[in-house]
Amino acid sequence: MVGGECYSNAPILNASSGFGHVINIGGVNSYVTGSPLAIFAILLVSDVYGFKAPLLRKIADKVAATGYYVLVPDFLHDDPYDPKNLTRPTAVWLKDHEPGKDFEEAKPIIEALKRKGVSAVGVAGFCWGAKIVTNLGKAKLVQASVLLHPSYITVDDIRGVNVPIAILGAQHDSLSPPTLLKQFKQVLKAKPEIDSYVKVFPNVSHGWALRYDPKNPKAAKAAGKAHKIMIKWFHKHLKKVRNLVF
Ligand SMILES: *[C@@H]1O[C@H](CO)[C@@H](O)[C@H](O)[C@H]1NC(C)=O
Numbered sequence: 001m002v003g004g005e006c007y008s009n010a011p012i013l014n015a016s017s018g019f020g021h022v023i024n025i026g027g028v029n030s031y032v033t034g035s036p037l038a039i040f041a042i043l044l045v046s047d048v049y050g051f052k053a054p055l056l057r058k059i060a061d062k063v064a065a066t067g068y069y070v071l072v073p074d075f076l077h078d079d080p081y082d083p084k085n086l087t088r089p090t091a092v093w094l095k096d097h098e099p100g101k102d103f104e105e106a107k108p109i110i111e112a113l114k115r116k117g118v119s120a121v122g123v124a125g126f127c128w129g130a131k132i133v134t135n136l137g138k139a140k141l142v143q144a145s146v147l148l149h150p151s152y153i154t155v156d157d158i159r160g161v162n163v164p165i166a167i168l169g170a171q172h173d174s175l176s177p178p179t180l181l182k183q184f185k186q187v188l189k190a191k192p193e194i195d196s197y198v199k200v201f202p203n204v205s206h207g208w209a210l211r212y213d214p215k216n217p218k219a220a221k222a223a224g225k226a227h228k229i230m231i232k233w234f235h236k237h238l239k240k241v242r243n244l245v246f
């Protein structure tokens with residue numbers, strides 16, 4: 001099945017997991033964590049399993065602990081992919097949740113954050129969430145962007161991004177294989193005014209940064225490495241904005 005890797009290792013969703021809580025901001029329910037007084041905010045965009053995935057919330061908590069107000073918006077509107085629902089196969093689900101379409105919904109969220117005093121916003125997307133990130137980057141609605149094992153992303157999507165972008169891909173990935181990552185790298189190289197970083201993680205598969213087994217030390221280590229690079233990217237590019245503002 002095309003895109004089957006996007007649906008592998010389904011998490012057990014838990015509406016009350018994580019240190020944070022859910023609020024409605026800009027018209028969208030979001031899991032929020034970290035200090036609401038932070039001057040930088042990060043949006044994490046989920047994969048097909050949505051914002052109740054405990055590991056996604058754990059990653060959000062980890063990013064928040066480095067000094068950000070972190071939001072995981074529910075762009076799936078409480079309708080994540082359900083592998084148990086056999087009457088709604090992935091292709092049918094995907095029709096209702098076309099990748100990237102919901103990026104407009106991030107606009108009022110970002111506006112609400114700015115009104116609260118946030119001076120710069122970074123965004124990272126996993127899998128299905130990647131296209132929302134490239135759309136936000138095209139529209140320059142954020143100041144830094146990260147894709148982790150992206151799906152449904154084309155070379156044109158990457159070419160259109162107008163903000164710093166880091167792309168973390170897996171060696172074993174039929175959706176964004178290393179050959180495609182190489183093309184991403186090439187088009188970004190032709191745009192030196194946009195800072196970019198492309199890395200293929202060896203010996204890992206699509207989904208490794210989010211749908212990993214936390215009890216497997218090797219898997220947890222590889223995921224942790226990806227999270228670290230993502231956080232560093234935000235530090236690098238959002239701090240630059242702070243230096244301009246203050
Ligand atoms: C959901 O998360 C809460 C808070 O971390 C935890 O207490 C509870 O046991 C979890 N439920 C399940 C079914 O894992």
Ligand SMILES: *[C@@H]1O[C@H](CO)[C@@H](O)[C@H](O)[C@H]1NC(C)=O
Binds near residue numbers: 082085087088
């Ligand atoms: C399965 O998906 C259909 C929509 O295709 C929905 O009407 C139905 O309620 C879902 N079933 C369950 C058990 O969630």
Ligand SMILES: *[C@@H]1O[C@H](CO)[C@@H](O)[C@H](O)[C@H]1NC(C)=O
Binds near residue numbers: 203218
């Ligand atoms: C690659 O991953 C497999 C499965 O997780 C593991 O058994 C193997 O040791 C890894 N190889 C390297 C070179 O890390």
